[in-house]
Amino acid sequence: MKHSFLRGSLLLLALLVGGCASGPQSLPHADSQDESQAQPANYPEPVFAANRIVPAGSISITTVYDPWEGMNKRIYNFNYHFDQWVFLPVVRGWKAVVPSPARTGVHNFFENFRDVRTMANSILQASPTKLAQSTGRVLINSTIGLFGLIDVATSMGMPKPDEDFGQTLGHWGVGTGPYLVLPLLGPSNLRDGLGELPDLVLQNYIQGDLLAKPLRATAFLFDSIDTRANTSFRYYETGSAFEYQTVRWLYTTKRELDVEK
Amino acid sequence: MTIANVLQRSLAGLCLLLLATFASATVTVENYGYPIKDRFVATVVGTPEGYEAKLPKEIPTKKRWLNVFPERHLPDLIWYGQEMIYSETLQDHPAPLIFLIAGTGAAYNGGKNVNMARAFYKAGFHVVSLSSPTFPNFVTSASTTGVVGHSEKDAEDLYRVMEMIWKRLDGKIDVTSFNLTGYSLGAFNSAYVAKLDEERKSFNFRKVLLINPPVSLYSSISLLDRMVENIPGGEDNFNEFFDKLVKAFSKIYKEEDDIGGDFLYQAYKAMDLKDEELAALIGVSFRMSSGSLVFTSDVMTDFGYVKPKGLVLDRYADLTVYNQVMSRLGFTDYYHDFFYPFYKADYPDMSRDEFISAISLREIADYLRNSPKITVMHNQNDVILEPGEIEFFNEVFGDRATIYPYGGHCGNMNYTENVAHMVATFTEGAQ
Numbered sequence: 001m002k003h004s005f006l007r008g009s010l011l012l013l014a015l016l017v018g019g020c021a022s023g024p025q026s027l028p029h030a031d032s033q034d035e036s037q038a039q040p041a042n043y044p045e046p047v048f049a050a051n052r053i054v055p056a057g058s059i060s061i062t063t064v065y066d067p068w069e070g071m072n073k074r075i076y077n078f079n080y081h082f083d084q085w086v087f088l089p090v091v092r093g094w095k096a097v098v099p100s101p102a103r104t105g106v107h108n109f110f111e112n113f114r115d116v117r118t119m120a121n122s123i124l125q126a127s128p129t130k131l132a133q134s135t136g137r138v139l140i141n142s143t144i145g146l147f148g149l150i151d152v153a154t155s156m157g158m159p160k161p162d163e164d165f166g167q168t169l170g171h172w173g174v175g176t177g178p179y180l181v182l183p184l185l186g187p188s189n190l191r192d193g194l195g196e197l198p199d200l201v202l203q204n205y206i207q208g209d210l211l212a213k214p215l216r217a218t219a220f221l222f223d224s225i226d227t228r229a230n231t232s233f234r235y236y237e238t239g240s241a242f243e244y245q246t247v248r249w250l251y252t253t254k255r256e257l258d259v260e261k
Numbered sequence: 262m263t264i265a266n267v268l269q270r271s272l273a274g275l276c277l278l279l280l281a282t283f284a285s286a287t288v289t290v291e292n293y294g295y296p297i298k299d300r301f302v303a304t305v306v307g308t309p310e311g312y313e314a315k316l317p318k319e320i321p322t323k324k325r326w327l328n329v330f331p332e333r334h335l336p337d338l339i340w341y342g343q344e345m346i347y348s349e350t351l352q353d354h355p356a357p358l359i360f361l362i363a364g365t366g367a368a369y370n371g372g373k374n375v376n377m378a379r380a381f382y383k384a385g386f387h388v389v390s391l392s393s394p395t396f397p398n399f400v401t402s403a404s405t406t407g408v409v410g411h412s413e414k415d416a417e418d419l420y421r422v423m424e425m426i427w428k429r430l431d432g433k434i435d436v437t438s439f440n441l442t443g444y445s446l447g448a449f450n451s452a453y454v455a456k457l458d459e460e461r462k463s464f465n466f467r468k469v470l471l472i473n474p475p476v477s478l479y480s481s482i483s484l485l486d487r488m489v490e491n492i493p494g495g496e497d498n499f500n501e502f503f504d505k506l507v508k509a510f511s512k513i514y515k516e517e518d519d520i521g522g523d524f525l526y527q528a529y530k531a532m533d534l535k536d537e538e539l540a541a542l543i544g545v546s547f548r549m550s551s552g553s554l555v556f557t558s559d560v561m562t563d564f565g566y567v568k569p570k571g572l573v574l575d576r577y578a579d580l581t582v583y584n585q586v587m588s589r590l591g592f593t594d595y596y597h598d599f600f601y602p603f604y605k606a607d608y609p610d611m612s613r614d615e616f617i618s619a620i621s622l623r624e625i626a627d628y629l630r631n632s633p634k635i636t637v638m639h640n641q642n643d644v645i646l647e648p649g650e651i652e653f654f655n656e657v658f659g660d661r662a663t664i665y666p667y668g669g670h671c672g673n674m675n676y677t678e679n680v681a682h683m684v685a686t687f688t689e690g691a692q
Binding site: 048 | 338339341342346368396397398399400401497499500503504507510511514552553556557559560565566567568569570571572576577579580581582583584585586587589590594598599
């Protein structure tokens with residue numbers, strides 16, 4: 001899901017704003033700044049001070065409800081360090097040791113389980129079309145595709161809907177709640193974060209039926225490595241001081257569209 | 262002055278103009294196959310699938326970090342910007358090396374740089390890809406002053422990192438010649454870097470190609486700044502405008518199963534945007550990238566542009582208010598109220614206008630005119646040029662300028678013919 005999030009977001013950004021680094025914060029509300037944002041009086045006024053530049057009474061379209069921003073930014077920072085010291089070195093090792101066709105096989109294998117997740121959520125969303133599409137994919141890839149190692153369905157041009165429990169909740173009108181940066185997993189919100197749990201339980205249940213116990217533990221590990229390997233996002237590499245806000249807005253917009261899709 | 266005189270003079274002028282036009286390799290409308298005629302559409306959408314050059318997807322690109330100023334101590338808010346990030350894609354045999362410089366606000370690994378790296382790697386070049394000096398990571402790690410947009414100073418900063426990178430590579434790879442190219446602002450930088458190389462002689466560039474450069478930086482920036490005025494109902498209606506775009510996008514997104522490949526072009530067609538709306542998009546995009554650049558400079562230098570001087574922000578600080586202010590400011594504001602005051606003391610004899618208008622290729626026109634190694638490819642309908650500015654290239658570069666009839670600003674860079682042209686510029690006559 002993460003890499004498709006990124007791809008979708010990037011395309012969205014490319015189309016809407018020409019593909020650049022930071023998010024627009026426009027038509028902000030000067031009077032609504034709470035005390036933590038107000039300039040302390042003992043500093044000289046900058047050339048362009050907010051109280052002169054930003055018109056009062058307007059709200060920014062890119063604002064996202066983020067009452068836990070302080071905590072979120074710390075987790076964001078933690079994720080960067082985890083990336084640097086653990087995740088990315090492991091991914092590099094993975095790419096160095098495992099040849100590309102084998103990595104593709106592993107990727108397809110886990111994607112097949114995501115199709116199962118989409119099946120389950122399509123039922124919960126009462127969507128026969130997506131259910132038929134995802135079921136068709138799972139049937140073909142699990143048989144002709146040798147237990148999901150080969151993505152025959154995509155080669156045949158079968159559409160790949162992507163539904164998770166967060167979207168299912170959204171589909172039935174559950175709001176996103178506050179923005180949330182999850183440890184290791186990155187951008188999310190309260191709804192989608194909680195939604196990860198039933199999806200995880202489902203995946204464990206299916207894999208439990210199919211795989212022996214030690215294999216199940218390693219499967220989880222390899223799934224994580226595969227996901228990171230296929231996610232090109234790197235924390236702080238846009239270089240923009242506004243990166244956190246931009247990612248927050250992109251994620252939120254992308255998920256809104258996903259729920260509607 | 263007699264009528265005959267006037268006639269004679271204007272005839273002479275006309276002849277000169279015609280000569281200039283004929284001498285430069287203007288590609289005629291009929292024989293150019295890039296499909297998008299509209300300059301704004303071309304700029305936003307680029308090259309549709311089927312018209313793109315066929316290039317290898319997988320090339321052995323390695324990301325590298327360079328600690329240009331080890332003594333530098335960055336403010337906590339931009340703690341991550343100490344080392345400059347760039348990439349190299351190397352051949353395993355002796356080959357010419359080419360440096361790529363990205364355009365305004367773009368990273369070493371932006372789409373256009375990646376595509377060029379593919380093309381040049383395929384053609385047998387070692388490729389080193391650099392970010393624009395206006396990319397925040399370059400500002401924090403490789404800019405001497407932290408205040409970029411200065412023709413000579415940016416060139417010197419670029420030259421320094423190119424020398425450092427070559428020092429790393431020297432002995433590791435065999436290089437038969439050094440070459441240089443860049444697009445947009447990166448092309449502008451390339452011209453000044455080439456000039457600097459004539460004095461420093463570290464590389465003795467064999468060929469330099471400028472792709473869609475501005476002539477005067479300030480006039481191009483003014484054009485881009487003014488594009489936000491195209492937001493229907495003005496800037497204060499930005500929310501409605503943006504909301505409409507997201508809704509239109511959402512509709513297409515829902516109908517589309519695979520959002521790869523040609524999606525952008527399909528989405529554009531389905532969204533049915535007007536030229537003004539596309540111009541507004543370009544303007545907003547430019548404002549966003551210039552906003553994060555200028556804020557980075559402000560934090561780094563503690564200039565007091567939007568952040569109060571002396572106020573220390575840590576890495577977890579809430580930046581909402583600064584983002585809001587930056588979104589209301591243009592890049593021209595930066596030149597007037599940050600850039601000029603910052604450098605004023607170094608140029609006591611120049612007025613603000615003189616100083617700003619000196620950031621132009623016109624300043625080095627004589628050098629460009631007499632440097633056969635430097636060539637230009639540009640588009641007749643580039644959106645960052647004032648009317649008539651394109652003539653500068655015909656006049657100065659003569660037959661070393663190729664002007665394509667369409668393509669907007671860099672929209673045709675991935676088109677088969679343009680990619681072939683880029684590569685041929687560097688392969689012709691090479692050993």
